[in-house]
Amino acid sequence: MTMLSERQQLSYIAAQAADARLNVELETEGMTLNIGPQHPATHGTLRIIARLDGEQVVWAEPVPGYMHRGYEKLTEVRTFPQVTTLINRIDWLGSFANEVPFILAAEQLMEVEAPPRAQYIRTILFELSRIANVGLFLGDLGVQMGAVTPVFLAFRDREHVLNLIEGATGGRFHPNFDRIGGLKDDLPAGWVAETRQVMKRMRMFCDELEDLLFGNEIFQSRTRNVGVIPADVAKSYGLSGANLRASGVDWDLRRDQALPMAWDKVDFKVWTHPDGDSWARCWVRLQETRESTKIVDQLLDGLPAGPVMAKVPRIIKVPAGEAWVSTENPLGEMGYYVVSKGDLGPFRVKIRSASFNNISIASWVLKGVYVPDIITILASLYFILGDIDR
Amino acid sequence: MDAADAPAALPGDALREGVVERLRADLGAGLIDSHLVPQTDLWVRVSTEAWADAAASLKAQGFDYFCFLSALDWMPSPYGKGEDDPTVEKEPLSTEVVPGVTGGDTRFQVFARVTDVRRHFGVTVKADVPDTLEMPSWIPSFAGANWHERETHEMFGITFAGHPDLRNLYLPGEFEGYPLRKDFPLLSRMIKPWPGIVDVEPMPDAAEEEDGTAEATPEEGGAA
Amino acid sequence: MGLVDRGRLPAPLTKLFNIGRSYSMWVYQWGLACCAIEMGAAFASPRYDVMRLGVIPLPASPRQADFVVVSGTVTDKMAPAVKRLYEQMPEPKYVISMGSCANCGGPYWDSYSVTKGVDQIIPVDIYVPGCPPRPEALLEGVVLLQQRIRHEDMAAKWRGEEYQPLVKNADAGREPVVVGGGPIE
Numbered sequence: 001m002t003m004l005s006e007r008q009q010l011s012y013i014a015a016q017a018a019d020a021r022l023n024v025e026l027e028t029e030g031m032t033l034n035i036g037p038q039h040p041a042t043h044g045t046l047r048i049i050a051r052l053d054g055e056q057v058v059w060a061e062p063v064p065g066y067m068h069r070g071y072e073k074l075t076e077v078r079t080f081p082q083v084t085t086l087i088n089r090i091d092w093l094g095s096f097a098n099e100v101p102f103i104l105a106a107e108q109l110m111e112v113e114a115p116p117r118a119q120y121i122r123t124i125l126f127e128l129s130r131i132a133n134v135g136l137f138l139g140d141l142g143v144q145m146g147a148v149t150p151v152f153l154a155f156r157d158r159e160h161v162l163n164l165i166e167g168a169t170g171g172r173f174h175p176n177f178d179r180i181g182g183l184k185d186d187l188p189a190g191w192v193a194e195t196r197q198v199m200k201r202m203r204m205f206c207d208e209l210e211d212l213l214f215g216n217e218i219f220q221s222r223t224r225n226v227g228v229i230p231a232d233v234a235k236s237y238g239l240s241g242a243n244l245r246a247s248g249v250d251w252d253l254r255r256d257q258a259l260p261m262a263w264d265k266v267d268f269k270v271w272t273h274p275d276g277d278s279w280a281r282c283w284v285r286l287q288e289t290r291e292s293t294k295i296v297d298q299l300l301d302g303l304p305a306g307p308v309m310a311k312v313p314r315i316i317k318v319p320a321g322e323a324w325v326s327t328e329n330p331l332g333e334m335g336y337y338v339v340s341k342g343d344l345g346p347f348r349v350k351i352r353s354a355s356f357n358n359i360s361i362a363s364w365v366l367k368g369v370y371v372p373d374i375i376t377i378l379a380s381l382y383f384i385l386g387d388i389d390r
Numbered sequence: 391m392d393a394a395d396a397p398a399a400l401p402g403d404a405l406r407e408g409v410v411e412r413l414r415a416d417l418g419a420g421l422i423d424s425h426l427v428p429q430t431d432l433w434v435r436v437s438t439e440a441w442a443d444a445a446a447s448l449k450a451q452g453f454d455y456f457c458f459l460s461a462l463d464w465m466p467s468p469y470g471k472g473e474d475d476p477t478v479e480k481e482p483l484s485t486e487v488v489p490g491v492t493g494g495d496t497r498f499q500v501f502a503r504v505t506d507v508r509r510h511f512g513v514t515v516k517a518d519v520p521d522t523l524e525m526p527s528w529i530p531s532f533a534g535a536n537w538h539e540r541e542t543h544e545m546f547g548i549t550f551a552g553h554p555d556l557r558n559l560y561l562p563g564e565f566e567g568y569p570l571r572k573d574f575p576l577l578s579r580m581i582k583p584w585p586g587i588v589d590v591e592p593m594p595d596a597a598e599e600e601d602g603t604a605e606a607t608p609e610e611g612g613a614a
Numbered sequence: 615m616g617l618v619d620r621g622r623l624p625a626p627l628t629k630l631f632n633i634g635r636s637y638s639m640w641v642y643q644w645g646l647a648c649c650a651i652e653m654g655a656a657f658a659s660p661r662y663d664v665m666r667l668g669v670i671p672l673p674a675s676p677r678q679a680d681f682v683v684v685s686g687t688v689t690d691k692m693a694p695a696v697k698r699l700y701e702q703m704p705e706p707k708y709v710i711s712m713g714s715c716a717n718c719g720g721p722y723w724d725s726y727s728v729t730k731g732v733d734q735i736i737p738v739d740i741y742v743p744g745c746p747p748r749p750e751a752l753l754e755g756v757v758l759l760q761q762r763i764r765h766e767d768m769a770a771k772w773r774g775e776e777y778q779p780l781v782k783n784a785d786a787g788r789e790p791v792v793v794g795g796g797p798i799e
C-alpha cells in the first residue's frame with residue numbers, strides 16, 4: 001500500500017487553499033443541486049439536496065422516505081412468523097442478519113433458547129450474510145468513484161456465498177430461515193466442506209480487492225481526510241458498526257454483549273482505526289470481512305451435533321412483555337424493541353436500523369466538501385435504503 | 391475515548407442499580423419508576439418535565455451513544471388484524487389503554503434508548519406524553535435525536551419543543567393522518583380481507599362430520 | 615421511415631425490423647429495492663450475463679433507453695418520479711415489472727405508503743413474479759419481451775393503439791404476459 005508522501009499532502013492542502021481563495025474572489029452564486037432519488041451512485045432511492053457555492057457544498061440535506069414501506073405498522077397486523085418473512089427485506093443485502101434480533105427478542109420473551117447447533121448455524125449464516133453484504137459494498141465502492149472493475153469481481157465472488165445461503169435455506173437472499181426456537185431445517189450434506197472452500201475464495205477476494213482498490217493511489221487520495229467524523233460526534237448521532245470503529249471507538253456487539261449466539265465461542269479481532277475519515281471506514285470493513293471468513297471457519301470446526309429446533313408450540317403466542325435485542329449487523333447496530341401482549345402477533349415493534357442513524361449525520365459531515373466527495377462520503381458510510389426507510 | 395482502553399467486563403446488577411441511584415439523585419421526583427431484569431436490561435420511567443434532564447443526566451453518566459427515540463401507542467387497535475373470517479360476526483374489540491413495563495398514565499409514551507459503549511450496557515427511558523402531545527426535545531444532549539424526533543412527530547403527531555425543523559421525514563408533504571397511531575386504519579385490509587384466509591366456507595361433508603366421521607377442520611391462516 | 619408512420623410497411627419488412635429491434639435493446643434499470651440487486655446480478659455479473667441476449671444495460675439517461683425494468687417497491691412518494699422518467703423515454707418503449715412489489719404491491723399490499731403495483735402508473739408489458747425473482751427469471755422476462763417485440767405490429771404502435779400482434783395466433787396477443795406462462799412464439 002502506498003501512503004501519501006509529505007510533499008503530496010502539502011500540495012493537496014495548498015491546492016485546496018488556492019481554490020478557497022479563488023472562490024472568494026469570484027462571485028459565485030449559490031446553486032441547488034438535486035442528487036437522486038434515481039441516481040446510480042446512491043444505494044437506492046436516496047435524495048440529497050445540496051446547496052453549492054461553486055463546487056463546495058454549503059448545506060446538504062438527505063431526504064429519505066422514497067422507500068418507506070411502513071414496516072412498523074405492518075408488523076402490528078401480522079403474526080410472529082409472518083413478521084419474520086417481512087423483516088428480511090429491511091437490509092436487503094445482509095438478509096439473514098435482519099431476522100436474528102427479532103427472533104432473539106421473541107425468544108427472550110418466551111424464555112426459550114435455541115439448541116446449540118441452531119445457535120452455531122445461525123451465527124454462521126449471520127456471518128455469511130455479512131460477507132455477502134460487505135462484499136458488494138467493496139465492489140460498489142469502486143464504482144462510486146469511477147472504478148468499474150471491482151463491482152464485477154464482487155458480484156462474481158458474491159455468487160459463491162449466495163449459493164451457500166441458498167443451499168442451506170432455499171433463498172439467495174430473503175431466506176426466512178429463522179424460527180422462534182431454532183431454525184427451519186438442518187444443513188444439507190456437503191455444505192460444511194463447500195463453505196470452507198468458499199471462505200478460502202473470499203479471503204482471496206479480500207486480498208485481491210485490497211491490492212486492486214485500496215492500493216490504488218487515486219482511491220487513497222479520494223478517501224483520505226475526506227469526511228472526518230470525530231468519535232464523540234459519531235456517538236451522539238448513534239453511528240454504529242464499522243463507521244464507529246473507524247472513528248476509534250472500540251465497541252463490537254458481538255464481543256461486548258451476551259446473546260444466545262455462538263460469537264463467544266470463537267476468537268476474533270475487532271478492527272478499529274483512529275482517523276475517522278472515509279479511508280478508515282472502508283478499510284475497517286475490508287478487514288472485518290476477512291475476519292468474518294475466519295470466524296466462519298472456527299464455527300465450522302466447532303459445530304455441535306443435535307437438534308435444530310427447541311420444543312415450542314405449533315401456534316406461537318409470545319407472552320406479554322417488552323424486550324430489546326440488538327446485534328452487530330453488517331451495516332451497524334440493528335435492534336428490535338418488541339412489545340407483546342400475549343397475542344399471535346406483536347403489539348408494537350420498533351425497528352432500530354443502523355443506516356437511519358448513519359445517514360442522519362450526513363447534513364453535519366457534508367458541509368464544506370466538494371461535490372464528488374459527497375458520493376465518496378456516502379459510499380464510505382454505507383447505507384441500504386431499506387434500512388433507512390424501513 | 392481511545393481504542394487502547396480494554397473493554398470492560400459484562401455488567402452485573404450493581405452497575406444498573408447504580409444508574410437508577412444516580413438518576414434519582416439528579417432528577418429527584420422526576421424519576422417515577424424503574425424495572426430491572428438482572429443481567430439483562432433496565433427500564434426507567436421519568437416524568438414529562440424531566441425528559442430532557444434525564445437525557446443530560448444519562449449523558450453525564452457515560453451513556454453517550456444515542457440508540458433511538460420513538461413513541462408507543464398503548465391503545466389496542468380497534469380494527470384487529472384483518473385476518474378474521476369475514477362471514478363470522480365478531481364483537482367490537484376493546485380499546486382500553488393498558489401500558490406496559492414501568493406503567494404509564496397516558497395513551498402515548500415516548501421512549502428512547504442510550505448505551506454506554508465503555509461499560510457495555512444500555513438503558514431504555516420512557517415518559518408519558520400529556521394530552522397536548524408536547525414533549526421537550528433531546529437535541530441539546532444528543533444531536534442524533536433530530537431525525538428520530540421528526541419521525542416520531544410524523545408517525546404519532548407528538549411535537550418536540552426546541553426542535554429546529556419539525557417536518558415530515560418519510561411521508562410526502564400532503565399525507566394526512568398519523569400512521570403509527572392505532573386508530574389509523576390500513577385501508578387495504580378494510581376493503582379486502584386478507585387473501586390468506588383459506589377456508590371461509592364450511593366443508594362440503596359437514597353433515598357427515600356431525601355423525602362422527604373424522605374430517606379435517608379448516609385452519610385459520612397465520613401459523614408458520 | 616415514412617412507410618412506418620404512415621402504416622404502410624409490408625409485414626415481412628416489419629418482421630425484419632422487429633427482429634433487428636429486439637436484438638439491439640438498451641435497458642434502463644430502475645432499481646429501487648431488493649430486486650435491484652438481482653437485476654444487478656442479471657445485468658452486471660459475469661454469470662447471468664444479459665449482453666448475450668443482445669441487451670445492453672446502463673444507458674446514460676432514460677432518453678436513450680428502449681425499455682425499463684422497474685424492480686422493487688414503488689412508494690407513493692416515488693411514484694411521480696417513476697411517471698416522469700417513463701415519460702422521458704422515447705417511443706417505442708416497453709416496461710418489464712420485476713418482482714412482486716412492482717407487480718402488485720407484494721408483501722406490502724396493505725401498507726399506507728406503497729403503490730400497489732407499478733401498472734397503476736405506467737403500462738407494463740411483462741411481469742416477472744418472484745420475491746426476488748432469480749436472475750434467470752428476469753432473463754426469461756427479457757426473452758419474452760424480445761418475442762413480443764418480434765410479433766409486434768409496428769403500424770398499430772405508430773397509430774397509438776394498444777399492442778397488436780402481426781399474426782393473430784393464440785399466444786402472441788395474450789395479456790398479461792407473465793414469466794412462467796411459456797413462450798410467445
